[in-house]
Amino acid sequence: SRLAGYPVRVPQVDVHTIGAGGGSIARVVLGALKVGPESAGADPGPACYRRGGTLCTSTDAAVTLGYIDPNYFVGGEMTLDVEAARRAVRTHVGKPLDMDEAQAAWAVAQVQVANMAAGTREVSVVRGHDPREFALLPFGGAGSLYAGLIAEDLRMRRIFVPRNPSVLSAFGMLLTDVKYTRAATRLMDPARAKGADVTKLFADLEAPLVSQLKAEGFAGKDVRVERACDMRYRGQAFEIRVPVPNGKLTDKSLAALAQAFHAAHHAAYGQSAPKEAVEIVNLRVTGTGVIKKAKIEPLPRTKAPAKPKAKGTRKAYFGQGWRACPVYERDALAPGHRLAGPAIVEEAGATIVVFPRHTLSVDKFGNLHIAVPPVAAARD
Structure with a gap:
């Protein structure tokens, strides 16, 4: 990296x-x-x-x-x-x-x-x-200022602005599982390696991880172990990480690992070489202590007006000239509300700009969904 x-x-x-x-x-x-x-x-x-x-x-x-x-x-x-x-x-x-x-x-x-x-x-x-197959998720105080323009540049059609975007990273950190990783370099040919030998190598890596997590209070179903191998074509200077199933490995499962590498290489680089020799470089184990997740509740139902009411207007510049933009308070937007750009949505920690021809809608959790039409998405 x-x-x-x-x-x-x-x-x-x-x-x-x-x-x-x-x-x-x-x-x-x-x-x-x-x-x-x-x-x-x-x-x-x-x-x-x-x-x-x-x-x-x-x-x-x-x-x-x-x-x-x-x-x-x-x-x-x-x-x-x-x-x-x-x-x-x-x-x-x-x-x-x-x-x-x-x-x-x-x-x-x-x-x-x-x-x-x-x-x-x-x-x-x-x-x-292909970014066009994904939604753009801006966060931080300024991420949603230019999200619409970034989506247009990338030909993306959807933007997802979560609640409280300015503290999204901090919120995510509080809900992030505890993880430890151990790795060992073992150069080997999966076609010649023995499943029993590789199983033992993984077990030796897993044991201290599980002990560490148990010492921190994780136990039973809250402890998860994932295996992977860093693999490459012989002579390459970089590796691709390939998941490895837990449990006892056999010679047949190691052969399947080589096929999984070919598929991963093709997905990452658009080509593979199934006839070329493959080698395992590193064995890697990740131990995870699962944190109890907070339940995110939908917004309470209120008798909100059918159309959101702007708290004011101000002029904003969008490349071709100044436009009068309605300005909305995010907390005043209710599930089902829709806005047509240009518009500006404000909250204490962030400003969301809805660019011309874009449309915004609010889901039941208060998240904002911005749709970028094909005409805007293809604009140079």
């Missing part, structure tokens, strides 16, 4: 990093607009934070575009300086590129969207998955 472009040769959580946060600095280098990975951080932060920052950041661009309410940032706990944001956009992007403020801010947004779409392709297309 790789982290920020650097190879990491130890197991880690599969996270692909993109330098495209709210503090990402926008600047013109040799006539080209770049956004990130350099960041203004939280202090001094974006120019609009009133903490002494003067550089143009992606947050300043979003404020200039009208997407973020300067009086409702972090639920109103912080008031943003709109003029400082515009000045930063104008000085660092507009003047060097001979653009007005709106065009310059839109250009910053487009570059940031391109960066995030490229990062999404790294974890989908490069790994053999």
Whole structure:
């Protein structure tokens, strides 16, 4: 795996990093607009934070575009300086590129969207998955600002915005199972290896994992063990992880493992070589302590109006000009409500932009579903 472009040769959580946060600095280098990975951080932060920052950041661009309410940032706990944001956009992007403020801010947004779409392709297309077959799930305070544009770039048709997206990672961490992994390097040919020998190697890896989990209070059905092998074609410099069934392994099951590797290689890279020799590089065991999950309940039924009521309107820029956008409080949206873009939905920790031609609906849990029509999804 790789982290920020650097190879990491130890197991880690599969996270692909993109330098495209709210503090990402926008600047013109040799006539080209770049956004990130350099960041203004939280202090001094974006120019609009009133903490002494003067550089143009992606947050300043979003404020200039009208997407973020300067009086409702972090639920109103912080008031943003709109003029400082515009000045930063104008000085660092507009003047060097001979653009007005709106065009310059839109250009910053487009570059940031391109960066995030490229990062999404790294974890989908490069790994053999078509993003059009999935829904885009934005999270964090700013993830849903440009989710619509990212979906268009990737030709995706669905966007899923969960409840409380700004704390989704923290919520997920609280519900994440406890996992330990042990691995051993054993170069072997699955066609020649003995099932009994491989079974014993896996058992030796499993025993300390199970003991560790039991010491932490997990027992019985709350302890799960998963096996895998890192495999490759002989001579390759990289491996593919292939699941291995639990229990006693036989010579026949090892032969099936080679076939599973060929299928996994084809899924990842679009081709395989069934006649080539295959080798096992690492044996890997993951022990999981299952955490009791919180039950997510549907929203209580209320006599909500058939149509949601906007709390106000403001102008926002979408590339072709300024549009008057209705602004909705997310807590006022009830299951069954639908909105047509352009529109803006606000909550204390996040802002959701519904771009033109997109439509938003609310499910029974309060999650937001944004549909990207084929015309928008195919727009360049």
